[in-house]
Amino acid sequence: MPLKNGHTQPHTSASSWRWALLGLALLIAFLLPWPLSPLWIRIATEVIMWAGLAQSWNIIGGYTGYLSFGHGAFFGVGAYMTGIVMLHLGWPFALGILISGIAAALMAVIIGYPTLRLRGAYFAIATWAFGEMIRQIATILEITGGAFGMQLPAYLNLPFFYYLFLLVTGLTYLTTYLLLERSPFGYKLLAIREHEEAAEMVGVDTVIIKIKAFALSAFFPGVLGGIYAYWVTYIHPDSVLGAQLTDFMVVMAFLGGIGSLWGPFLGAVVVQLVNRVLWLVWGEGTFYLVIIGAAICAVVLFIPSGIIGLLQSRIFLPGTAWKEIRKKVKW
Amino acid sequence: MLIDGLLIGGLIIVVGIGFSLCFGVMHIVDFAVGEWVMLGAYTGFILVRYFGHDPMIYLPLVFLIFCALGWAIYPLIYRAVSGKRHNPVLMGLVFTFGLSILAKGGALSVWGYHIQSITTWLSGKSLALGPLTIPALRFSGFLFGILITLLLMLFLYKTRLGITIRATAQDREMANLLGTDVRKVGALVYSLYAGVTGMSGILIGALFSIHAAMGVKYCTLAFFVVVLAGMGYVPGVIIAGLILGLLQSFVGVYIGGRYNLVALFMVMYGVLLITPKGILRRGI
């Protein structure tokens, strides 16, 4: 079992290395649109959006241990909200995505109160049923355009969306870092995940804390959904409320490593890139589902702590790898 | 319409019983339940295509094939949810979820998006029952559902093994303390469940249509009956199956078919919030 990096790690040179690495990554992210073709800007934008979504799911699923299988609903509600605000009310986009985020968070508070009393599989099924219910409602309602969906005004500016997604996803990670990795709130969430009764016994108001976490994990998908709607300009129930949304959030967070800051990011990059590369090579196909399905099963069976767990076990550091080999192969 | 709903309910009950036992014994929610149905339907389809004859005669064969498949996969599932894992519930959910993506993706890659159908000698015939005419196929699907349900119930209530299984489903820890080999019981339950579900797949395929993405619908229906029944409580599944039929017919007639799924999910969600142990409060 690799030791999970604690919250109390000292500021050593290792941590300043990390900051340098982070700075470099941010710089690359900033400059990325320049060398890329429009197609690749699109793909990079998608990756960044998914990184934000996977992290949002991670807040409730990974840190709090409540497996939301209906998280796509928040993304969809966000997308439709921005659509409605812009189309029917004629308000600006910026206001739209703000309203989207708030609406999603509000919805999370309202359904979270009764739903978060359920544990384990019960919570998973309940959120799943809720998510599907929202999708069905969107196909029926008139204001959402029913099964045909909604056409938003077009704004063709790839870099704009790239940077906007980058900003919001960046905020998702910053929030996770500050609120979950470096504050009492995060400790309380972990305590709830590890042993909810024991957490109550030491004075943690589990009801409120869980609702806060759920709302936080719904807010960002709401905003990202709003941006997505404006980016693709045409939304319909299958594209913004489809089961694949939740599926991918879970899969990415899980492959990368749940309950960790960078796991969902790694998961999103790997899954979405593989997805797109296969798509570029073979065209519209379904084979990536096979690969992703097999990958999930393999991760559950062999590296349940995800890619990040694998990295933390330091098997990739040359020195460690050498030692491991020496240990295994005796001559 | 009303009768229609009930007739389909019969088949879902069969799937639901296996699903419920799985949850009770292994504490896993099998997201791949719909994919078992889909694979069963395709297996029937292929058998008919290459060997001819009526699909009905392949029911036992498909049962055996899927029992074997379930038996083969079980060790993996057991590994995924075994006690050494930190969060077995999550692992179980995600693992079966991975299986379902794998199966769906595989089916889509092999058979594409085409919609297939199986015809049996009963297709197109119908039965006159007093003032009602009932499509013969649906009726036989219903009969099949009842028959298998009866057999399962007999097995679960009248044989020692069956009673052990039920006891394990109701209280796994206790069964473990009393010396039941929970792992073996799990293997048995999983293969039995895969067998009956695959077998139902043929009939479902004959009744409706076969396509690679059909699983999600039956996954929904199975979740519905099991949630209403109380997860892990077998007799409740029968009542829940009937309620499912009634609900679908009722919504279809009085509110409109397109509200069917909304109603389904609303009821399911509502039941989980109000009485998570099912309408009879007997789940685990």
Place this chain on the structure above:
Amino acid sequence: MLLQSHDLTKSFGGLVAVNQLSLKVEKGTILGIIGPNGSGKTTFFNLITGMLPSDSGKVIFNGQEITKLRPHRIARLGVGRTFQIPAPFSKMTVLENVMVSAFLHTSSMKTAKKKAEEVLKKVDLDEKADFQVLNVTLEDRKRLELARALAIEPILLLLDEVMSGLTPVEVKSAINLIKQMHRQGLTIIVVEHVMDVILSLCDRVAVLDYRRKIAEDTPQKIVNHPEVIRAYLGERYRARG
């Protein structure tokens, strides 16, 4: 009176686990509760701390009725408890476990950390502060239970068999620890099977049998109480002596 229970009752299905239990605990004293397995001791703790809702009866703590309060509210009023089977936050370090408790009184990471370190020192666990809980022994987990309960700065401490499974030497140091906490003004309820522990610690002892209290008195009188000897001590205590 710091804690009073009036006719507290709880049943699970048909099984009555706690039957009309009335107990009083004076401020600054140590009450021992003994009773055979399944006599409802842990359930009594669960009722006081609000982990389980009671069927009927009342709990009054520090002059305030707490029967229907949610568990975290009761903890905030100053009731700390340990679990019979240690229930640590497994994927956190020992220190982080205790910090969660410390956050009850502060929202500063630094203060919480200092507080947690202090408490860990008290229970002699400071050397393992940075260990993952998964990697510490049962004895250390029991200490951790204690540390977590202490870090909420309780007025009343409920100890559920903290000594079971410990070696005699460890028991001795645990007794000293409890005595020391008592001297600092803590009121304590101790559930224990080991009679010697009860005798050396408690001011009063309550005996539960078949889910009800059959006696409550000073330790000296309890060991001579005819009904207690017949029902409980008979087999255990005599067999030892």
